Amino acid sequence: MPAKKAKTVKKKTAKNAVKYSYDFGDKTDGSVKLRELLGGKGANLAEMARIGLPVPPGFTLTTEVCTYFYANGRQYPKSLEAEVKASVATIEKQLGKKLGAEKNPLLLSVRSGARESMPGMMDTILNLGLNDKTVKALASESGNEAFAYDCYRRFIQMYGDVVMGVQARSENEHCPFEETLEKLRKEAGVKLDNELTAENLKELIKRYKAVIKKRTGTSFPQDAYEQLWGSVGAVFKSWQNERAILYRQKYGIPAEWGTAVNVQAMVFGNMGETCATGVAFTRDPANGEQVFYGEYLINAQGEDVVAGIRNANPIAKLAEEMPAAHAELVEVCKKLEKHFKDMQDFEFTIEDNKLYMLQTRNGKRTGLAAVRIAVEMNKQKFIDQKTALKKIPADSISSLLVAVFDPAAEKKAKVLATGLPAGPGAASGKICFTAEKAEAVANKGGHAILCRVETTPEDLRGMIAADGILTSRGGVSSHAALLARQMNKVCVCGASDIVINYGAGTLKVGKTVLQEGDDISINGTTGAIYAGSVETAPSEVNQVLNGKLKAKDSYTYKMYDQVMKWADKHRKLGVRTNADTPGQSAAAVAYGAEGIGLCRTEHMFFEGDRITYMRQMILATDEKERRKALKKLLPFQRKDFTGLFKAMGGRPVTVRLLDPPLHEFLPHDESSKRELANSLGVDIEVISNRVHALHEANPMLGHRGCRLGISYPEITEMQAQAIFEAAAACYKLKKPIKVIPEVMIPLVGFADELKNQVDVVHRVAAEVMEKKKVKFKYLVGTMIEVPRGALTADEIAETAEFFSFGTNDLTQTGLGMSRDDAGSFLGKYKELDIMPQNPFASIDAKGVGQLVEIGVKKGRKTNTNIKLGICGEHGGDPASIKFFHNVGLDYVSCSPPRVPVARLAAAQAAIG
Ligand code: ADP
Ligand code: MG
Ligand code: MG
DSSP, rough: OOOOOOOOOOOOOOOOOOOOOOEESOOOOGGGGHHHHHHHHHHHHHHHHHTTTOOOOOEEEEHHHHHHHHHTTTTOOOTTTHHHHHHHHHHHHTTTOETSSSSEEEEEEEEEESSSTTTTSSSSEEEEEEOTTTTHHHHHHHHHHHHHHHHHHHHHHHHHHTTTTOSSSSSOOOOOHHHHHHHHHHHOOSSSSOOOOOOHHHHHHHHHHHHHHHHHHHHOOHHHHHHHHHHHHHHHTTSSSSSHHHHHHHHHGGGGGGGGEEEOOOOOSSSTOOOEEEEEEEEETOOOOOOOOOEESSSSOTTTHTSSOOOOOOOOHHHOOOOHHHHHHHHHHHHHHHHHSEEEEEEEEEEEEEEEEEEEEEOOOOOOHHHHHHHHHHHHHOOOOOHHHTOGGGGGGGGGOOOOOHHHHHHHHHHHHHOEEEESEEEEEESSHHHHHHHHHHHTTEEEEEEEEEEOGGHHHHHHHSSSSESSSTTTTTTTHHHHHEEEEEEHHHHHHOOOETTTTTTEETTEETTTTEEEEEEEETEEEESSSEEEOOOOOHHHHHSSSSSGGGGHHHHHHHHHHHHHHHHHHHEEEOOSSHHHHHHHHHOOSSSSEEEEEEGGSSSTTTHHHHHHHHOOOSSHHHHHHHHHHHHHHHHHHHHHHHHTOOOOEEEEEESSSSGSSSSSSHHHHHHHHHHHHOOEEEEEHHHHHHOOOSEEEESSSSSHHHHOOHHHHHHHHHHHHHHHHHHHHHHHSOOOOOEEHHHHHHHHHHHHHHHHHHHHHHHHHHHTOOOOOOOEEEEEOOOHHHHHHHHTTTTOOOEEEEEEHHHHHHTTOOOOTTTTHHHHHHHHTSSOTTTSSSSTTHOOOOHHHHHHHHHHHHOTTEEEOOOGGGGGOOOHHHHHHHHHHHHEOGGGGGGHHHHHHHHHHHHH
């Protein structure tokens, strides 16, 4: 999607100063409507406060502060300091506590919050306000010294890391705080952090401070406001850290959006056995089922659950351990879904049996879950049909079509271990212990399974590259699970029987030892893990479409079918497919294709003997010889077209005449040249000379497309004859198929080019009808794929009965960028936001899109009945489909597996 620009920072005027800090709590300034300004977290905290959910009071510094910060050499707006003081005072008043005070000290959390959530990408600081004095107050007021010092050591650790930059300096180094903590645990003889005594913790704090002093030369700050400003600055700065940048690139989030900062009074899940912290979903985010889903830890704080430091409990257990809080949470789920009308992912803390809500957002979900939640929420009358359609990212429908393990093969495979099913589907590949390794395997075209003890945001690259993700630690809300859901990756997490040893490069389960590079298979729907690679089978939807499974036996198919029916009801765009064979065509029809938008005839010339005749044709030195070779090709083409027309059962079929430069068909290496010379009974010299003669400096812009048919009309003749004779044969079948072939002339830039070719086509059509004694309808049209074609579309449309925008070539020729060579600089362009989207994947709406718009307008001006479609790669891209809908095309054409995606995206475009 084209990036939306953030609102420009408003000018401060004397009377009407810009408000930078929005309070929430007893009095709430913001709401969910201010998402752009407050970020997702801030807006939803405000909204929860508004609907009466228990939210600790706080305030949000707007994304405009972030924009200002980066636009002004990392300075804040002048009025910010006073606003922050006032907002802190509001919290202080509400809670009867004071920041930095030695009695009733107020403690704060400082958290990031962008418009779109970016889980784990930016930094959070908890327990702010603690220092050597306030920690004593917290200890005596809570009556729990260990708790107070645990909070303090966590704060120093987070602050030291995030604000003061005390981190591991290389891959091989451990985090200095973790190292210090581990050493102390050993000395104290305990396994878990929460077994450390107050005395242990005091010692730990001393060592932490020494680490900071040693590494930075400065001391950990004792002043609460200095801590606050340090933390706020660190959060704003984290917007530009490497992982945040990478994440934004992947998800197309513009850098200008900026992040908000949320400052909130702390509540404590780590004050004892009546306290807990957790993460939960109102429905299962992996498969979409309506169950209360999540996990929690008793006596823990913040990220403990997500980080997988201790194994968290499934939320159902809370019903036994804290029945009142559990019941309250169930009510919260209902209230949240009713209010937000979507599945929610929320974070909560229970302090002394009292529930507090710390965050809610629309939960990230797998494609499967997106479909199920939308369908079921419609059934439950939460949302209407159009809303349900909009809630399913069009791409996610394809996750209902991905392979599963072949049931027989899976039964035979040896189960190594079982983990939590966190991303449905089946994946087999090589064990990779690092992101780099996974990238290396994937770059070579292999399949990688990223195997980690737990994943951290640094593993993002590897997760992108891998087919599947396996972790031995961390539950359903762990980082791995969260991102896998979002990326629609197969994922099994928290497989605690697995022991991964990075140092030794092994993955062990009991006595079985696997090495990096060995095959492993994971079933993200059941959680099963297998050694070796397990064969896959078609998805349930495909099995129903192939007649191997009954529709009534597959809930997945029923959901798919429901969504597709809704989509077809609402969409205005037709959906066709790009297919060259009967097999591809049949698959596309099963997926709902309404015709073929592009059949590339050149693909038909490579099989078996055909390539030989093709080469004879190309090597011919005169027309007579050329015709002789073409005559041999004719029956092949005719048979291919007959097959295609039959498979399409009377649906429209657009056949493009020969397009690529001829030398693509010629042999280039010595031995195949010799082989060809022998088969043609000529000297190898002849072949070499001809190959040489056909060489072009820039074939993309060379002798190709309609230029071939104009130079050698007999090629066009033969192809037209094959198409029309195939059509005639279909009309003569016992059960006639009334196909209406659409003959498409490629690469037209001049009206006269088209006229030249159309004359040939019409002549041949008349001859075939005469000879075969049948009458049939057909259309002749053109591809619009060079800028001149788009700009003179009015002239071209006088002859063309249809246009198909060839957006692949139109992008190449419009941008003057070769698709095959753009890889070397597109990465940099993306990074610099020059072109945030790959223009060959998602249409460059401003530039190439404008050419399409001009072509549409001019074409319709001289030919009101002209049919307009698009057959580039963009036909399967949801953002591009929206664009094509808006410019008023009649149909899009895409590869067979993208057809369901295109149907859904077309409906979403129509709904708006
Ligand atoms: P992320 O965006 O990475 O999820 P959050 O801003 O949600 O980061 O903070 C991480 C965790 O810190 C939260 O899940 C919550 O458990 C804890 N936390 C944040 N604010 C508070 C608070 N005011 N009181 C207690 N815990 C908090
Ligand atoms: Mg959070
Ligand atoms: Mg083309």
